[in-house]
Amino acid sequence: MNQAFLRSIQFLSSLPWKGLLLALLFLFPALALFGEDFSQVESLPPASSLLDSIPGPAPSVPSGPAAQEMKNVRTPPTKTKETAADAALKKRARRAADRYVLSNKTLYQHILPRHGSDATVPGKSRFVKGFDVSDGIDYTLKSPDARIRENTDGRRGYIFEVTYRTRIGTSPEKKPLRTLRVVIDEGGRVVTAFPVK
Amino acid sequence: MAITFAIGVSPEEARREKALVLEPELREYFRRVSIQKGIPLPNLTNLDPYADTRFEGGRLSLLEREVDDLLSILEGLYGKEALPPLLEPPEVIGLETEPEGKPCSRDGALQFLLALRELSDEARRGGWPLLAIGD
Numbered sequence: 118m119n120q121a122f123l124r125s126i127q128f129l130s131s132l133p134w135k136g137l138l139l140a141l142l143f144l145f146p147a148l149a150l151f152g153e154d155f156s157q158v159e160s161l162p163p164a165s166s167l168l169d170s171i172p173g174p175a176p177s178v179p180s181g182p183a184a185q186e187m188k189n190v191r192t193p194p195t196k197t198k199e200t201a202a203d204a205a206l207k208k209r210a211r212r213a214a215d216r217y218v219l220s221n222k223t224l225y226q227h228i229l230p231r232h233g234s235d236a237t238v239p240g241k242s243r244f245v246k247g248f249d250v251s252d253g254i255d256y257t258l259k260s261p262d263a264r265i266r267e268n269t270d271g272r273r274g275y276i277f278e279v280t281y282r283t284r285i286g287t288s289p290e291k292k293p294l295r296t297l298r299v300v301i302d303e304g305g306r307v308v309t310a311f312p313v314k
Numbered sequence: 315m316a317i318t319f320a321i322g323v324s325p326e327e328a329r330r331e332k333a334l335v336l337e338p339e340l341r342e343y344f345r346r347v348s349i350q351k352g353i354p355l356p357n358l359t360n361l362d363p364y365a366d367t368r369f370e371g372g373r374l375s376l377l378e379r380e381v382d383d384l385l386s387i388l389e390g391l392y393g394k395e396a397l398p399p400l401l402e403p404p405e406v407i408g409l410e411t412e413p414e415g416k417p418c419s420r421d422g423a424l425q426f427l428l429a430l431r432e433l434s435d436e437a438r439r440g441g442w443p444l445l446a447i448g449d
Contacts, residue, residue: 230326231447238325238447239333240318242411269315269363288411289335300364309364311449313410 210265210275213305214258219251223307232286232311242294242312244286253285254310257299274302278313286312315363315410317341318447319430321437325366325447332436334429336446337407338363340418344384346400351387355380367446369434374444378434385427392420 231238234246244250257263257279268274277299286294294312301307315338322328345359357377361367369377391401403423406415416422437444 231449237330238318239320239328239330240316240335241447241449270360272362290412292411292413294411309449314413 206267206275207265209303210267210277210301213275213301213303214277215305217254217258217301217305217307219254219307223309224251228310240289242286242288244312245284248285250310253297254299254307257297257310258301268300274300274308276300288314315449316408317361317363318445319433320445320447321433321440321442322445323443325445328445328447332433334426334433335408336361336426336430337416337418338410339404339407340423340426343403343423347384347387347391350400353383353387355384358384361446361448363448365448367448368443369437369446370443374434374438377444378431378438381427381431381434385424385431388420388424388427392424 228250230236231241232244233250234243234248236243244253257277260277260279262279264278266276268276278296280296282295284293284295285297288294292314294314296313297310298313299307299310317336318328318333319336320328320330320333341359341361344355348355348359357369357373358380391397403420404418407418407422408416434444436442
């Protein structure tokens with residue numbers, strides 16, 4: 118089919134300017150019908166991309182119980198392509214997290230005095246009463262769903278974050294917080310942990 | 315990653331009523347300005363967000379000088395109508411912990427620096443350390 122189409126194009130193009138008009142007349146519908154295959158032969162962009170630019174009918178907005186049901190369904194997060202550098206970073210971070218150490222000093226003299234539910238340090242987010250911080254750190258560092266990135270401003274180490282379904286802390290303005298951020302150094306020592314948005 | 319400036323001998327005993335929070339967005343903005351203008355502000359922009367820094371004596375003076383330098387740079391910049399986007403302060407800060415954030419813009423940036431200057435003056439007069447408390 119495609120070959121016949123190509124031959125007809127060649128024939129039309131050999132004609133004088135009338136042929137050009139004919140070619141234009143047939144070219145556009147043909148592109149729409151066989152565009153994908155044609156573009157593979159001729160290395161042209163697929164005709165479907167041309168069709169995409171044509172505005173279609175407005176999507177209908179469902180209403181009633183079905184619409185409510187649609188709102189409750191959470192769409193899975195779109196996966197972005199992970200670069201080799203990202204993968205290597207995560208591997209290093211996971212290796213450090215596998216042998217993490219949470220010292221009593223870090224927990225009782227750093228994290229809890231400033232982020233514990235009874236903490237008095239001004240301007241800091243606080244864990245809610247009853248939230249087990251060391252369990253939360255363990256969960257975050259071992260969770261396959263944790264978001265991992267390098268520590269900021271060239272500081273060595275990694276930042277792990279896990280978002281909980283329920284509130285784990287409150288902001289300085291008393292707003293609920295559901296994400297636990299854990300910072301570890303390159304050796305896996307926990308530097309700090311605190312609730313964020 | 316917000317850093318709280320407060321007067322006191324330790325984070326637990328810091329004076330809550332006059333605490334001043336340097337949000338990460340504003341710190342990043344100050345760092346951008348210092349790079350763009352070629353004026354190093356290490357005591358203000360290179361603070362460790364996960365540890366505490368104590369300012370007293372000579373270090374407090376250095377911080378005060380940096381705040382004064384930055385204030386005069388920003389006041390000069392804000393006198394001009396249009397600035398490159400890099401030199402404009404963020405409209406909203408504190409998004410790490412507050413869902414809607416807090417308004418900032420030019421007034422917010424200047425107000426923060428003036429308040430920090432006042433706080434460091436008070437620490438100096440009272441002979442107290444000024445703490446930069448990290449997370």
